[in-house]
Amino acid sequence: xxxxxxxxxxxQQYSPQKGEEFTLQIQDRSTIRSLMESLxxxxxxxxxxxxxxxxxxxxxxxxxxxxxxxxxxxGGG
Amino acid sequence: xxxxxxxxxLKVNLSASQIAVEEPGEKIxxxxxxxGALSLYFLLKExxxxxxxLGPDNLLVFSASVLTGSMPAPGMNKYTVAAKSPLSYGFAxxxxxxxxxxxxxxxxxxxxxxxxxxxxxxxxxxxxxxxEIRDAGHLxxxxxGEVQQAIKKEFGDDRIRVLQIGPAGEKLVRYACIMNELKHxxxxxxxxxxxxxxxxxxxxxxxxxxxxPFDQEMASAILxxxxxxxxxxxxxxxxxxxxxVPPILSAGGMLPTKNFITGxxxxxxxxxxxxxxxxxxxxxxxxxxxxxxxKREVEAHGSYxxxxxxxxxxxxxxxxxxxxxEIGNLEAISKGxxxxxxxxxxxxxxxxxxxxxMECFEKGILKPKDxxxxxxxxxxxxxxLKLIELVAQRKGFGNLLAEGxxxxxxxxxxxxxxxxxxxxxxPLPMHEPRGKKSLALAYAVSPTxxxxxxxxxxxxxxxxxxxxxxxxxxxxxxxxxxxxGAQKVRMFTYLQQYYNWLNSIGMxxxxxxxxxxFTVNQLIEYGRAVTxxxxxxxxxxxVGERHSNMAxxxxxxxxxxxxxxRLPDRLFKGLEGGxxxxxxxxxxxxxxxxxMYYGMMGWDPKTGIPSRYKLEELNIGWTFPLLTRHSRNPKxxx
Numbered sequence: 204x205x206x207x208x209x210x211x212x213x214x215q216q217y218s219p220q221k222g223e224e225f226t227l228q229i230q231d232r233s234t235i236r237s238l239m240e241s242l243x244x245x246x247x248x249x250x251x252x253x254x255x256x257x258x259x260x261x262x263x264x265x266x267x268x269x270x271x272x273x274x275x276x277x278g279g280g
Numbered sequence: 281x282x283x284x285x286x287x288x289x290l291k292v293n294l295s296a297s298q299i300a301v302e303e304p305g306e307k308i309x310x311x312x313x314x315x316g317a318l319s320l321y322f323l324l325k326e327x328x329x330x331x332x333x334l335g336p337d338n339l340l341v342f343s344a345s346v347l348t349g350s351m352p353a354p355g356m357n358k359y360t361v362a363a364k365s366p367l368s369y370g371f372a373x374x375x376x377x378x379x380x381x382x383x384x385x386x387x388x389x390x391x392x393x394x395x396x397x398x399x400x401x402x403x404x405x406x407x408x409x410x411x412e413i414r415d416a417g418h419l420x421x422x423x424x425g426e427v428q429q430a431i432k433k434e435f436g437d438d439r440i441r442v443l444q445i446g447p448a449g450e451k452l453v454r455y456a457c458i459m460n461e462l463k464h465x466x467x468x469x470x471x472x473x474x475x476x477x478x479x480x481x482x483x484x485x486x487x488x489x490x491x492x493p494f495d496q497e498m499a500s501a502i503l504x505x506x507x508x509x510x511x512x513x514x515x516x517x518x519x520x521x522x523x524x525v526p527p528i529l530s531a532g533g534m535l536p537t538k539n540f541i542t543g544x545x546x547x548x549x550x551x552x553x554x555x556x557x558x559x560x561x562x563x564x565x566x567x568x569x570x571x572x573x574x575k576r577e578v579e580a581h582g583s584y585x586x587x588x589x590x591x592x593x594x595x596x597x598x599x600x601x602x603x604x605x606e607i608g609n610l611e612a613i614s615k616g617x618x619x620x621x622x623x624x625x626x627x628x629x630x631x632x633x634x635x636x637x638m639e640c641f642e643k644g645i646l647k648p649k650d651x652x653x654x655x656x657x658x659x660x661x662x663x664x665l666k667l668i669e670l671v672a673q674r675k676g677f678g679n680l681l682a683e684g685x686x687x688x689x690x691x692x693x694x695x696x697x698x699x700x701x702x703x704x705x706x707p708l709p710m711h712e713p714r715g716k717k718s719l720a721l722a723y724a725v726s727p728t729x730x731x732x733x734x735x736x737x738x739x740x741x742x743x744x745x746x747x748x749x750x751x752x753x754x755x756x757x758x759x760x761x762x763x764x765g766a767q768k769v770r771m772f773t774y775l776q777q778y779y780n781w782l783n784s785i786g787m788x789x790x791x792x793x794x795x796x797x798f799t800v801n802q803l804i805e806y807g808r809a810v811t812x813x814x815x816x817x818x819x820x821x822x823v824g825e826r827h828s829n830m831a832x833x834x835x836x837x838x839x840x841x842x843x844x845x846r847l848p849d850r851l852f853k854g855l856e857g858g859x860x861x862x863x864x865x866x867x868x869x870x871x872x873x874x875x876m877y878y879g880m881m882g883w884d885p886k887t888g889i890p891s892r893y894k895l896e897e898l899n900i901g902w903t904f905p906l907l908t909r910h911s912r913n914p915k916x917x918x
Binding site: 211212213215216221223245246247248250251253257258272274275276277278 | 528529745
């Protein structure tokens with residue numbers, strides 16, 4: 204199945220071409236966690252995950268055509 | 281002989297036009313290090329409770345640290361300004377980076393203490409081990425850019441570093457700020473008004489060589505290791521600045537929006553660091569010795585003329601005069617940032633004060649006849665810009681807002697106080713405690729009131745991987761951001777003292793873990809190399825505790841205590857929109873966390889008063905008698 208991924212700010216470094224948005228083919232019924240693992244994205248660097256606009260956890264399973272946005276941990280300043 | 285520092289404190293009595301030098305001795309430097317801790321040492325020793333914050337007896341302290349400036353080190357360039365606050369009538373402190381503190385160290389001094397009030401506007405000129413009070417009549421009333429230029433031109437030296445207030449400080453705007461080199465701000469707690477009340481417009485410094493470190497080779501080796509470990513992120517703090525934050529927090533439902541009513545802003549992407557980089561970003565600025573380059577510099581010639589000399593908007597400003605006011609116009613926000621820098625106003629306090637006024641206006645509590653005809657509606661960026669000028673000059677409605685959100689709300693009446701979001705009269709900064717619950721405790725117990733930099737925020741420590749940075753403190757278990765139980769309080773208690781220690785060594789949080797390259801233990805090693813002291817993290821954390829306890833004593837003797845460690849009502853109500861809709865702080869969970877914090881600090885769990893045992897253990901037993909000499913000082917409002 205295909206998912207559309209967007210990585211914000213510091214998390215861009217984990218996208219395949221270092222761009223902000225990309226589409227990715229992944230195994231059916233993958234979890235968000237396995238998606239992150241395949242990108243080499245450490246969990247502790249991610250503050251929020253939105254799946255189709257809703258806040259979700261790493262354990263959520265993805266569906267074909269999902270839009271997954273990853274936001275980095277920030278704080279202060 | 282001192283290594284890394286001068287051993288000299290400059291004391292200036294503006295009333296008597298006298299300058300003296302105090303040499304406290306090595307043991308004082310070792311126990312207080314610099315920053316807020318060293319400032320508190322002098323404030324408690326030499327000022328009395330009940331002093332008028334805008335009167336001549338208020339002491340104004342500028343403190344670098346034993347480590348500042350010895351070598352170009354990332355983040356190691358800050359100073360603290362401290363005094364009694366004209367907002368809280370308690371302890372005021374605010375830090376800034378930039379270039380002034382390393383230059384002060386090179387000029388021969390570690391700190392400057394200002395007493396009294398000059399009979400006419402003056403500025404201080406410190407260079408090569410000497411100091412001189414000079415006439416500032418020709419500078420008074422001018423914007424900060426003009427004053428900086430005039431001083432540098434007067435001595436024909438562009439490398440003079442200028443610290444100053446702006447016209448707002450001259451007019452005693454209660455949240456006027458201090459800055460150095462036009463872009464680095466001691467923003468909070470009204471310190472600009474204190475400086476203005478002394479008729480002191482600026483402190484210019486110029487030195488030749490910073491005090492040498494004890495072990496130059498070791499210090500260099502540590503800095504080299506730190507440098508090698510730092511990998512610049514192409515889309516991180518350096519590239520996009522703190523400005524990258526609004527869309528991130530908005531997605532999580534915790535971007536302060538519409539006076540903290542809601543947590544998401546549909547225009548968050550329009551006011552982001554990415555948008556800035558695509559439009560008006562001219563450059564990335566930095567501070568002495570730092571390669572992180574987190575500062576923004578913007579220039580525009582479109583709807584507004586914006587001068588890059590004043591830098592550019594950082595996150596707090598983008599939120600405070602942006603999302604907080606539902607303003608999604610980045611150029612207007614950037615212009616607002618420039619005006620705040622020109623006039624010397626804390627953009628955070630200004631934003632929170634205007635948000636109160638806008639909410640009052642929209643609810644009919646304020647009418648056009650009260651606001652000089654201005655339409656104070658959320659989203660009205662033109663009015664926001666107009667208000668900066670009116671506040672800075674204390675003109676018309678601006679004169680009311682210049683008093684700060686609490687006094688202004690009280691004078692407006694008709695329930696306005698419900699919309700005044702402040703703690704100890706310090707307006708709330710732009711991080712949402714309902715999404716990161718340690719901030720509920722941090723805001724409430726911060727000695728200066730509502731400080732978002734008491735500790736690294738909760739999201740860093742939600743997962744195992746994030747704990748590595750704080751393993752040296754023995755914090756081993758991750759905690760959810762929305763937790764405010766005993767273990768979260770423990771985490772806050774330890775990390776508050778960590779951040780106090782960073783403050784005391786003039787270290788920027790962005791260059792130390794969890795944000796930046798310096799690990800906790802590398803900072804200790806660096807400290808040992810610079811000072812030659814056989815020191816440790818244990819000793820360092822005790823300095824942090826000393827800061828917390830002295831600040832507590834300072835406030836208690838001004839009548840500020842547990843009753844003031846509170847949160848505005850709005851935070852006990854649910855966020856009205858965004859991904860965290862309905863999320864609130866529980867009154868019981870807050871009360872329990874507060875008691876737990878007091879207990880963990882070694883204070884009375886009910887009253888938050890430090891025990892004599894704790895003060896003696898920290899070797900500040902001399903402050904214990906001060907606790908019993910309370911002032912009956914009414915807060916002097918109205």
